[in-house]
Amino acid sequence: MAIAGFLIEIFAATMLLLFAVRLVRTGIERRFGALFQSILTRHTNSFVAGGAGMVLATILQSSAAVAVLLTGFAAAGMVSFGMALAGVLGADLGSALVIQVLSYDLGWLQPALLALGGWLYLKSDRANVRLMGRIILGVAFILVSLQFLREAVDPIRESAFLPAIAGYLENDYFTAFIVGAVLAFVMHSSVATILMCVTLVQIGAIPFAAGLSLVLGANLGSAFIPIWLTRDLTISARRVPLANLLLRGSAALVMLIAVNVTNTHEALMIAGAGQSLIFAHIGFNLAVFLLATGFVNWLERPMTLLMPEPKAEANVMDQFTDVLTPLGDPSASGASVAMSSVRHELLQMVTQVERMFRPVLDIYEQDDGDAISALWEQDKKVNAQLTEIRRFVARMPRQNMSKAQVKSARELVEYAIRLEAAGDVVSNRMTRTAQIKHTERSEFSAQGWKELTDLHAEVLESFSLARHVLLVDDMDCARRLVLDKAEVKRMSRDSRKAHLKRLERGQTESFQSSDLHLETLRSMRDLHGHIAAIAYPILYKSGQVLETRLVMEMEKNATED
Incomplete structure (x- = not known):
């Protein structure tokens, strides 16, 4: 004993x-x-x-x-x-x-x-x-x-x-x-x-x-x-x-x-x-x-000699490197190699969208046409990546894949669609808002701008979490992504309420930039939702999500468990 x-x-x-x-x-x-x-x-x-x-x-x-x-x-x-x-x-x-x-x-x-x-x-x-x-x-x-x-x-x-x-x-x-x-x-x-x-x-x-x-x-x-x-x-x-x-x-x-x-x-x-x-x-x-x-x-x-690229995988990855080149025949590689290649390309898409989103508030501060044009060009790359992923996955031979692999491939395509939508939020909605701001010569209030920069920093954290979930199907990071959606919504809601109070007090800057402030809040909230979408398949598999809610009841502030 x-x-x-x-x-x-x-x-x-x-x-x-x-x-x-x-x-x-x-x-x-x-x-x-x-x-x-x-x-x-x-x-x-x-x-x-x-x-x-x-x-x-x-x-x-x-x-x-x-x-x-x-x-x-x-x-x-x-x-x-x-x-x-x-x-x-x-x-x-x-x-x-x-x-x-x-x-x-x-x-x-x-x-x-x-x-x-x-x-x-x-x-x-x-x-x-x-x-x-x-x-x-x-x-x-x-x-x-x-x-x-x-x-x-x-x-x-x-x-x-x-x-x-x-x-x-x-x-x-x-x-x-x-x-x-x-x-x-x-x-x-x-x-x-x-x-x-x-x-x-x-x-x-x-x-x-x-x-x-x-x-x-x-x-x-x-x-x-x-x-x-x-x-x-x-x-x-x-x-x-x-x-x-x-x-x-x-x-x-x-x-x-x-x-x-x-x-x-x-x-x-x-x-x-x-x-x-x-x-x-x-x-x-x-x-x-x-x-x-x-x-x-x-x-x-x-290390390259010790771990050479399988020929099929090397061909797939070379073709993924240039998204304008059509992918080869997926049947030439095994299902696991093909799935790994799709995940690799999704990592590239997440990184590309992050590169677009990171400097977007700088465009709000400075009227920089070249920066906006650069964002549009980056968005074209994201769109091309989505096209190639959809085409590649559609041609994967289903008879050589398990049901789990077929479902996983479909989920990865759905996430690629969400990433493309996230790129559109930055290149279309947020750049258009920035252009309107400069055309109308509007200015955000000091507190309103701080609220937007805080929300921007919060959304940026989701990219690292999304990459980690893509890499290792990490349950904790998946939960964190979903719970962070509630935090982003809370920050957006609090900023909207604070903005309305500033309007009630008659702050000039808040009147001038009211529509711009609210539209930017909506854009960042929607973008975070697209990035966090990678978490749901993992949470569904483990029974952590019922409909759209976590099994463990979230508190009103919807922070982590």
């Missing part, structure tokens, strides 16, 4: 730790997703890109999350292979630094973080404030879970059970390495796995040598996570996580053998056992980052 109770407590502490890490990561992704995209895609120097990946992984507490984001950007053509790989290597180092911060004894912070996070999450009507509460609660739960883990292990440290297992892992370092890799992959979090190992070493439950083998194995296992999460992407996109696995996995294996063959464990004990384990983990990832980042661009050709 003692062993059963111990296992239950360990499992409970582990689940709480995983939940806490995920709570923090998803909260930050949702709050700062658009900013992440800007940071990760604007660099051409590999060390700067690696530094950006390190910073974001430190914030997100997950190297796998950054790796998936960068793989998606690579699939959409927003970042090169070399810059994406450099960012992933930097992310590995960033997640190692997170462990150093979380390993400190911060138990005294638990009550304050729980109180503040709970108050922000439960009492605020603002989605962004609730997300900050979610992040703070996640950090508090991490501290609680680590304390729970220490208390669970403490009673059996002197028993025969734990020392026997610890001794076996110390003597068979390769088994410990495999156990660490499996744990990191199953838990889908290297941060949670290594924090658990560090905690066990700190309290003397396992020796330093066994902990080091486990940590090195966790480095290998965590490199498998983005490979698994991006397994449905194109070959060219999947080269990035595979290159990271080869670099990180081979380095971990070399260090494991070198340390154990030369028996240099004591040389690595430069502080307490737990702190030395953290230093070893940081040093390992720092060494990999410094040695490999300068050569990432050279690795693209070897």
